[in-house]
Amino acid sequence: MNEVNEKNIVDKVRDFVEEECKKPTSKYGYEPFENHFKPVVQYAxxxxxxxxxxxxxxxISAWLHDIGSIIYGRENHHITGCEIAEKKLMEFNYPKEKIELVKKCIFNHRGSKGHNLDTLEEKIIVDADSLANFDNVEGILKAAFLYENLNQLEARKSIFKKLTNKYNQLSFDYSKDIIKPKYDAVVLLFGGNEK
Ligand SMILES: [Fe+2]
Structure with a gap:
């Protein structure tokens, strides 16, 4: 293989994630690739x-953080994601110690699981994941109506609560500064009487 023409590891990982999202078996279809994975990577x-x-x-961690959810569904996707990432990254000859750190990022990315975040890399993935939600309010609405069967009032309250928690749980003041205008808009649009 000509080294110049060989794709770099990030491109290989991104292509793998895109292929999985395109498969008819993808749990949430192709949409998450454009609407979630891409913004998470940009913020990361x-x-x-x-x-x-x-x-x-x-x-690499940002591209792979939700891969378990795409292939097997949301439940335990922090665990299935680690297994998938390890197998793929070994296939791509990514260094073993770096694979371990990627797995830590994936395992600990779910704020709701209350895991301790030891490294900057883990905190970056969690913050990027949260920040990306503010660029995809329509996706949260879709989930509220379609998957959670909420009515309009419940959906509004749910969005407000979810994004407020995301904002409050951001690790870095820098992340809060980036997203503050969008969080203010969330309060204005979805805060109702609770604000
Ligand atoms: Fe995510």
Missing amino acids: ILLANKFGVDRELVE
Whole structure:
């Protein structure tokens, strides 16, 4: 294989995730690739640059963080995601110690699981995941109506609560600064009488 023409590891990982999203078996169809994975990666790069960590590793973790959810469904996707990531990254000859850190990022990315975040890389993935939600309010609405069967009032309250929790749980003040205008808009549009 000509080294110049060989795809870099981040492209290989992104292509793998896109292929999985395109499959008819993908649990949430192709939409998450454009509407969730891409913005998470963009925010993860922004934070990786800001905090001077291994950008490649953070990008790979961002692409893979929800892969378990795509292939097997949401339940335990932090665990299934680790297994899938380990297998794929070994196939791509990614260094073993870096694979372990990617797995830590995937395992601990679910705020609702209350895991401790030890490393900057883990905090970056969790913050990027939360920030991306603010760019896809329509996706949260879709989930509320379609998957959770909420009525309009319940959906409005649910969005407000979800995004308020996401905002309050951000690790970095830098993340809060980035998203503050959008969070203010959430309060204005969905805050109702609770604001
Ligand atoms: Fe996510």
